[in-house]
Amino acid sequence: MIKKKIILSAFIVVNLILLILLQSFNALYLYLFALLTVVVFLRVMNSKSLTFIIVMILTYFIYIGFMFYHNYVSPLPSSGNDDLRFELLADNYFYAWQADTEPYIFQNSTFYSQLLAVIYFIFGKNILIAGYLNIILHIYSCCILLKIINKVVDKYQNILISLYSFNIFHILNTVITLREMFIIFLIILYVYTLMNFLKEEKFKFIIYSIIVSLVASLFHIGLVSLIGFSGIVYSLFSKRSWLLRLIIACITLFIVSIIFFTSDDSKLDLVQKKDDVLAMDVIESRTDYIIVEPPSLILKPLYIIAKTFFFLDKPFFWDISNVSDVLAYFEKLLYLIPIFLYIIKNKYFRHNDYINILILLVIFLSVIYGMGTENYGTAIRHREKFVYLLYIIPIYYILSKEREFT
Known part of the structure; x- marks a missing residue:
């Protein structure tokens, strides 16, 4: 003291x-x-x-x-x-x-x-x-x-x-x-409110998370989607009846849909560019990565996966040309290694709902931000908003291994 x-x-x-x-x-x-x-x-x-x-x-x-x-x-x-x-x-x-x-x-x-x-x-x-x-x-x-x-x-x-x-x-x-x-x-x-919900399972924490989501959307409209994520968390982790969980999930996703379709914010528009514009953008910056949106709805999931992958994994090794690229490359390892660890050693994590929520949230936000990002300099700035949540995974794994040997 x-x-x-x-x-x-x-x-x-x-x-x-x-x-x-x-x-x-x-x-x-x-x-x-x-x-x-x-x-x-x-x-x-x-x-x-x-x-x-x-x-x-x-x-x-x-x-x-x-x-x-x-x-x-x-x-x-x-x-x-x-x-x-x-x-x-x-x-x-x-x-x-x-x-x-x-x-x-x-x-x-x-x-x-x-x-x-x-x-x-x-x-x-x-x-x-x-x-x-x-x-x-x-x-x-x-x-x-x-x-x-x-x-x-x-x-x-x-x-x-x-x-x-x-x-x-x-x-x-x-x-x-x-x-x-x-x-x-x-x-x-927002994460703190969800973790309190996991601990006490009181619906008030879901309400708190929705309020935080609305405030966050004032700074970036895409974060209104966290309202839907709150509903998903409630439906997956609550011990209430399946009908109530389904109703809450549907209500929150409906609210998000209403806000998305009634808002005129340009950030809600998915990136759609014509070929001549694409060529111009590639010339403008070496850090751009342009993925053309497919006309078919069947290929849309692959498009979303590709956008999310580039958002999380850029810069690639062959993109490195200066000190900033080197720092960005090693920075991404801080969260990619935990992701791989979570997948490979899932038996250590699958029963920990705290870790499962962190993984789900990072994937969710990567999709949200990845859909509107085409430059890995911008991607670094966006993913720094949440990828640090994954740093805890290797520490949890190390402590789990220590407990196995004691």
Whole structure:
């Protein structure tokens, strides 16, 4: 307990020094975020693991360093220009609200930019705000992820947290103006509600998961499909009557269908391109992978499988041409190896519903995101939202083998 108090005191002192320095950037409102940071770390301090606390403090300052480097030294690499578009749209909302005019909206995904614009409107505009919010949210997501891990394994938790937290792609997507961290946080919260349902089998947790799905869909409309996944989980893992399970599954899938067919969001459109456009896209980027959608419904399942496979498995070995490709190649091994392990050594996992739900969710989200992705740079950014959930599989296997020999 004394060590925890010393660590927390040192963190608060260093944080205050950092905030004093921030005055020169006209970012006084970041003091409010500092208070939020302290609240988050007080939550972290409830952990019984001193190692976890140290990992979180290291995470905080590493991410802060990357955020300042990105904003004041040199922009960090990212896939596409999503961060620039979100920043521009947030500016459009902010300046339009100041002038009491209509903002120029150039994309369907607006909620994240509106959220940033509200903060700008209340406290004043500052380029650090998006990254700082993401960092705080990341730390809190680690706290919930630790709870999830503790439900499955009782050792090596901090190794799993470190693999998640110190992933270079995750860092890059967090400290710039991207909504990824909000989506990741909500996916982790969604998983946590489902695991609580498995433990207590109370229908309220299915309701909670549906609410989380609706909030997540504000950031990415495709995540509304998680409502249907909640129904699938209830039908597969509930011990209620088969009729009730079937009714719940049908209701949730019906809700998803209604939202999909009534929404005008372009992200819900499956990728359909003509041959001349395909040729142009291939020339535009070496990281593109274009799979032509078959005209026959019979071949549609093969098309979905191919899109999902490329989404998860790109880049291939022969795609490697720079350091980023090398990092991406080894990054994919972190979740492909667990998938193969789950298949080959299924007898160790098939009776663990926690692991089964994680596998089903990763496959489900891979299909959802894979159908709308044709560039493996974008694929890396999307799959980083959920593939870390599979890191727990090798640890569970190792502990299962240890128990066999004791």
